[in-house]
Amino acid sequence: MALFGDAPFATPKPERLVKRVLEIASDPGDLVLDSFAGSGTTGAVAHKMGRRWIMVEHGAHCHSHIVPRMRRVVDGSDAGGVSGELCWQGGGGFQLFELGPSLxxxxxxxxxxxxxxxxxxxxxxxxxxxxxxxxxxxxxxxxxxxxxxxxxxxxxxxxxxxxxxxxxxxxxxxxxxxxxxxxxxxxxxxxxxxxxxxxxxxxxxxxxxxxxxxxxxxxxxxx
CATH class of the missing domain: 3.40.1350 (Trna Endonuclease; Chain: A, domain 1)
Known part of the structure; x- marks a missing residue:
């Protein structure tokens, strides 16, 4: 909620919940896939936890929400969610790829x-x-x-x-x-x-x- 102001998604997932799931199901360095990225919570938490990640999203909020969010994660300005307990100060990077038309x-x-x-x-x-x-x-x-x-x-x-x-x-x-x-x-x-x-x-x-x-x-x- 605090990240985007008015809630743009019906069921935004708290970062602490995603952190617990990733602690149970993955290890640092593992690759985490979220095929329905939504607001990008999975990628944000995985990044802070030292996991590699792939997010897939076809909605316009890929550019309006996910990309700005991940930029804040990378530059360390995202102080919300699990950043405090993980002592997250930024780092790493990401790439955005656009799927071309079918051959x-x-x-x-x-x-x-x-x-x-x-x-x-x-x-x-x-x-x-x-x-x-x-x-x-x-x-x-x-x-x-x-x-x-x-x-x-x-x-x-x-x-x-x-x-x-x-x-x-x-x-x-x-x-x-x-x-x-x-x-x-x-x-x-x-x-x-x-x-x-x-x-x-x-x-x-x-x-x-x-x-x-x-x-x-x-x-x-x-x-």
Whole structure:
């Protein structure tokens, strides 16, 4: 109540209650997940108790309440809740990530297709990341949308590609370089281009996802 003035939430949780739960269910350094962050109490208390934390919230109060609250926790100006008994004086930091639009959607027949809501640049970046490549701004090589090493690159084309599209891509590569080509479809034998790895989107995307990976290098919105 004191933190936000008039109560913006019907059932705000007292920090002392959350502290007791975290004492029972976690140890310092553990990762605490709150999928419905509300006013951010779980993250605030976890931070003060030396736990790592992830909060998820889609409401506007993410920016109006949670972010300002966590800034006060970090800079030590949040003297309420359990700050006194924990002798909390600030420290640490946090990052805010914004979830982008879905890469896929279902058509009238229930089949997954590339989302029509994605802008071209968003689609290219999303496909690059799903296949494990780091997106790159287009420079002298307009075909090069990303890389995973000095010799492995990706080109994303949200359309059908023909031999006349693939041939210049193959010829543009250095002898020891390879190019993953992600396209909606193609009309040629991929074996004709040994330096190209041709994948169809969205068909081949699920196989490219590493479900055990814990860092997808999300676009940073705020520190």
């Amino acid at each position: 896929l959607e279902k058509d009238a027949h229930g089949r997954h297709v590339v989302s029509s809501r994605l802008a071209s640049a968003e689609l290219v970046e999303a496909v690059c990341r799903q296949f494990g490549f780091t997106p790159e701004p287009q420079g002298r090589d307009p075909w090069r949308h990303g890389s995973s090493s000095e010799r492995q690159f990706i080109h994303v084309a949200p359309r059908m590609l023909f031999r006349e599209d693939l041939l210049p891509l193959s010829e543009a590569l250095d002898p020891d370089a390879t190019l993953l080509v992600a396209c909606l479809a193609h009309d040629t034998d991929a074996g004709n281009f040994p330096n190209l790895d041709i994948r169809k989107i969205p068909r081949d995307l699920p196989d490219a996802i590493d479900w055990a990976k814990d860092d997808y290098s999300l676009a940073l919105a705020l520190t």
